[in-house]
Amino acid sequence: MTVDFDRVELSEVSRHFGRRRAVTRVSIAVSRGDILGLLGPNGAGKSTLIAMLSTLVVPSSGRILYGRQSASDGGAALRSRIGLLAHELHLYPELSARHNLEFFARLYGLEPGRVVPAALESASLSDRADDAVAGFSRGMRQRLGLERALLHNPRLVLFDEPFTGLDDRSVNVVADRLKHLASAGTIVVVATHDLDLAEGLVTRVAVVRDGKLICDEPASKGLRSQYRALVGHA
Amino acid sequence: MFLRTALLVLKKDVSVEVKSLEIVFTTLFFAISCVLIFSFALVGPDGEAIDKAMVPSAILWIAVAFAGVLGLGRAFERERYGETLKALLLAPAPRPAIYVGKLLGILLLLFMTELVLVPTIAFVFDAPLFDRVLLLAGLLVAGNIGFAAVGTLFAAMLVRSGSREIMLPILLYPITIPVLIAGVRGTSALLSADPSVPAATMWLSVLLSFDVVFVTLALWTFEPLMTE
Numbered sequence: 521m522t523v524d525f526d527r528v529e530l531s532e533v534s535r536h537f538g539r540r541r542a543v544t545r546v547s548i549a550v551s552r553g554d555i556l557g558l559l560g561p562n563g564a565g566k567s568t569l570i571a572m573l574s575t576l577v578v579p580s581s582g583r584i585l586y587g588r589q590s591a592s593d594g595g596a597a598l599r600s601r602i603g604l605l606a607h608e609l610h611l612y613p614e615l616s617a618r619h620n621l622e623f624f625a626r627l628y629g630l631e632p633g634r635v636v637p638a639a640l641e642s643a644s645l646s647d648r649a650d651d652a653v654a655g656f657s658r659g660m661r662q663r664l665g666l667e668r669a670l671l672h673n674p675r676l677v678l679f680d681e682p683f684t685g686l687d688d689r690s691v692n693v694v695a696d697r698l699k700h701l702a703s704a705g706t707i708v709v710v711a712t713h714d715l716d717l718a719e720g721l722v723t724r725v726a727v728v729r730d731g732k733l734i735c736d737e738p739a740s741k742g743l744r745s746q747y748r749a750l751v752g753h754a
Numbered sequence: 755m756f757l758r759t760a761l762l763v764l765k766k767d768v769s770v771e772v773k774s775l776e777i778v779f780t781t782l783f784f785a786i787s788c789v790l791i792f793s794f795a796l797v798g799p800d801g802e803a804i805d806k807a808m809v810p811s812a813i814l815w816i817a818v819a820f821a822g823v824l825g826l827g828r829a830f831e832r833e834r835y836g837e838t839l840k841a842l843l844l845a846p847a848p849r850p851a852i853y854v855g856k857l858l859g860i861l862l863l864l865f866m867t868e869l870v871l872v873p874t875i876a877f878v879f880d881a882p883l884f885d886r887v888l889l890l891a892g893l894l895v896a897g898n899i900g901f902a903a904v905g906t907l908f909a910a911m912l913v914r915s916g917s918r919e920i921m922l923p924i925l926l927y928p929i930t931i932p933v934l935i936a937g938v939r940g941t942s943a944l945l946s947a948d949p950s951v952p953a954a955t956m957w958l959s960v961l962l963s964f965d966v967v968f969v970t971l972a973l974w975t976f977e978p979l980m981t982e
Contacts, residue, residue: 576840578981600846610841612832627845668841 523597525587527551528573528676528707533582535568542568544731545582550709550724552675555702557722557739558711559747565731566711567606570680573709574604586676600628603674607681609665613654617645617664620653621671628672639667642697659690666694670701677701679710683717695721719743779920787923791816794931795938810881811941815897815934817871818864822901823923825863826909829856834913843980853906853976857969860902868894886944889954893944896961897937900968901930907972911979936960 529549535542543565550556558566571577572584575591575598583590586598604610611620621639622632640646643663653661662682670677679698683691698721702708712718718725718739725743727735727750735750771777795812797803833839842852872890876883883890908925912918940957943950 574844576843576981596846596848599844602844604840604844606837606840608837608840610838611836612838613836614832624841624845627842627847629846 523586523589523594523601524675525589525601527587529585530569530573531583531585533569533572533579533584535565535572535577536580541731543572543579543728546728546731546733547582548726548733548736550707552705552707553702554724555698555708555710555722556724556726557718558709558726558728559713559715559718560728561713564728566713566728567680568731569728570604570606570678570709570711573676574602574678575599576604600672601675603669603672603677605665605669605677605679605682607684609661610668611653611661611665614652616650616652617643617656618649620664621668624668625671630672635671639671643667644693658685659687662686662690663693666697670697674706676707677709679708679712681712681714682710683712683714691717715744715747776917776920779917783920783924787927790927790931791819791934794934805942805946807946808938808942810875810879810883811938811945813879814871814875814883814941815937817875818868818894818897818937819901819927819930819934821867821871822860822864822898822905823926825860825867826902826905826926827919827922829860829863830909830913830918839910839913849977849980850973853910853972856910857902857906857972860906861898864898864902865895868898881945883941883945886949886951886954889944889951889958890941892958893937893940893954893961896958896965897933900933900961900964901926903965903968903972904929907976907979910976932964933961936964 527549528551531547533546534544546565546569548556558569560566568577572579575594578591586594586601589598591598612623615623617640618636621636625632625635637646640649643660643666645660645664648656648660653664656664662685666682677698682694682698686694695717698708698710702723710718710722719741722739725735725737725739725746726733727747729750735746740746792812795816796809830839833842843849845852872883872894875881905922905926908922909918912921912925915921936957940954940961943953943957
């Protein structure tokens with residue numbers, strides 16, 4: 521069964537971990553072609569929102585719909601349309617770049633011979649394909665992690681702090697890739713606290729603070745002053 | 755200067771440890787685990803120390819239990835390092851298949867360990883471990899499956915826990931004590947002066963029953979337990 525959707529909608533979504541409220545009654549929708557910047561200070565609830573969108577964390581209350589389906593309705597077929605790149609890159613450092621990509625391609629039911637060479641090319645790692653990931657720089661790992669997350673051509677792509685530890689060149693590579701994905705009809709959600717990087721990249725801005733959504737509007741110039749007015753510092 | 759530096763390092767270590775108590779608990783629980791495992795393996799049902807002929811079987815299963823916990827910890831540490839377990843759970847593959855894959859990896863590791871362990875114990879203790887090799891292999895395979903089935907589930911559940919090194923043996927050893935007892939008794943039945951195949955077969959059936967129950971339970975509970 522294949523699943524596709526044009527829109528992801530969170531309605532009154534909350535998530536508590538014991539007595540700690542990580543996310544409280546957040547309602548937000550994001551559509552194809554959007555790059556939603558999920559902004560907020562550390563501990564605001566961005567990563568929990570990303571984890572819930574990825575289906576790895578279940579909301580304590582409220583619901584998340586992918587088109588007309590919930591995560592439990594969609595199951596494995598829905599997961600096959602979601603790509604996640606977190607700060608931890610979901611790579612096995614002992615394995616080579618090629619071996620990592622081949623493993624994840626097979627896990628997603630893809631033919632490695634059809635997708636892995638192109639992914640290595642996109643990551644500019646064709647010449648280091650058989651080297652262990654442990655020997656790669658942060659930027660190289662990030663590019664590889666990005667291609668791993670996109671191997672299966674997901675409809676919804678979730679990035680949690682994708683720019684941490686990257687040099688300018690790697691930041692530009694990742695940012696260009698995000699824009700390209702959105703223009704190709706992918707729904708992109710980027711959680712970051714880096715306003716400089718979000719400026720000019722995101723098409724919509726959702727600001728969270730203390731687990732609550734305090735702003736959801738189209739991105740405009742002067743993101744930093746907009747953020748400062750909402751959160752108090754930037 | 756030398757003493758001052760040494761005391762400074764000691765003071766820092768104590769301050770860190772007082773806040774986390776991690777090393778205290780780890781070493782304490784390891785020591786208690788040792789006592790429990792050795793008592794179940796080396797003390798008979800009548801409270802007397804086991805017969806000398808049973809010592810090699812006790813040592814064999816104690817080694818399996820300790821090697822198993824070590825292997826489980828390392829196998830899941832790898833999945834924790836790059837948070838690759840999340841990537842596995844996000845894949846559109848059946849989640850119980852991920853559990854079975856990890857379980858098979860642990861079993862392979864245990865079998866490889868036993869390929870070295872069994873001849874070593876046979877040599878060191880001059881024990882007739884190879885006299886009824888098929889039954890011994892059956893006991894080890896069934897025991898490994900039971901131990902690893904529970905261990906893989908717990909190790910996966912604890913992968914995000916900061917105190918996983920402490921919690922894994924605490925959770926695992928009490929539940930797998932039947933495996934240890936059946937393994938020791940079954941192997942001892944093969945090693946005694948008057949070997950008893952029916953007794954070894956009975957203990958093998960106990961291990962197989964444990965396997966069926968716990969593999970079924972683990973397959974049933976893996977997905978809900980891994981969803982936060």
